[in-house]
Amino acid sequence: MVFSARIAAAAAVTAVLLAGCSPAPGDPSPTTTTTNTPTPTSESAIAPPVRSYVAIGDSFTAGPGLAELRDDAAFCLRSDHNWPSLLARRLDPTSFADVSCAGATTHDVLQRGSGPGAARPQIDAVRPTTDLVTVGIGGNDGNLFASLISACTGGQEACGQFARGSAPAILQRSVSDIAAVLSDIRDRAPEATVLLVGYLRIMPDSGSCATIGIPDADAAAVSGAEELLDRTLADAAERAEVQYVSMRKASRGHDACAGTGAWTNGAAVRDDDGVAFHPRLAGMQAVARAVEAELAKR
Structure with missing residues (x-):
């Protein structure tokens, strides 16, 4: 009973984080800087020089709960x-603007938020001289991720219904919105390399575990929703004619049930290693390596 309450509390905090976090009113675009953060572990291929790098995204990009806030x-x-900061340390661009934000949707990338003094759209950080833009967005559209976690940790038999019914409908609408973000970025920075970056797995290929707190009976439905999100992102990238860096295959065996090998957290979180149902530092390092390897192909 205590453990179930802990799972429910973690899910509630995650839902608030995803649905409610937005930039402070009037929050300007982040100061353009270069980073001095730890590099991703292991050897990486050499990527071409980058002068100006902009990172756009939601909490899976921003990295809440990891080390120090920028x-x-x-x-x-x-x-x-977070992985853009780790990547920027490797690339050493002249300028680096990380405008990722927990709770961000595609609307937050393209449009100013509502209310007086609302934050600027993330896309405002992109300039004609920007030569690299990475994008990690889509999981919050239609409140997808928060609703999925809430339905599948609530013990009310709502998981399968949401994962098989509501999630596909939400993602069908999201394809064009994500593609619009990518196309608008290309319009603003015609010479830039634009990469859409996918989400790390939370669920294993089969089954569940106490760390995640989702019943085995619902595991397949949640895993299927994660796979559908991955396909949705791939479709959006294809529509916009940009490269998609999928992390689904790369993170197989590094789901939240993988113990010390996990790249994401379940409901249980270690101190200073991310928040519930989000990337750990090892996951951020893995994404940074994967993006750098993709850049090295160019």
Whole structure:
């Protein structure tokens, strides 16, 4: 009973994080800087030189709960150990703007938020001279991720219904919205390399575990929703004619049930290693390596 309550509490905090976090009113675009954060572990291929790098995304990019918040984090919970910061340390661009924000949707990338003094759209950080833009977005559209976690940790038999019914409908609408983000970025920075970056797995290929707190009976439905999100992102990238860096295959065996090998957290979180149902530092390092390897192909 105590453990179940802990799972429910973690799910509630995650839902608030995803649905409610947005930049502070009037929050300007982050100061353009270069990073001095730890590099991703292991050897990486050499990527071509980058002068100006902009990172756009939601909490899976921003890295809430990891190490120190960036000075420009405001309420976006951007970590100086998120994967764009690790990548920027490797690339050493002249300028680096991380505008990722916990809770961000495709609307937050393209449009100013509602209310007086609302934050600027993330896309405002992209300039004609920007030569690299990475994008990690889509999981919050239609409140997808928060609703999935809430339905599948609530013990009310709502998981399968949401994962097989509501999630596909949400993602069908999301394809065009994600593609629009990518196309608008290309319009603003015609010479830039634009990469859409996917989400790390939370669920294993089969079954569940106490760390995640989702019943075995619902595991297949949640895993299927994760796979559908991956396909949705791939479709959006294809529509916009940009490269998609999928992390689904790369993170097989590194799901939240993988113990010390996990790249994501379940409901249980170690201190200073991310928040519930989000990337750990090892996951951020893995994404940084994967993006750098993709850049090295160019």
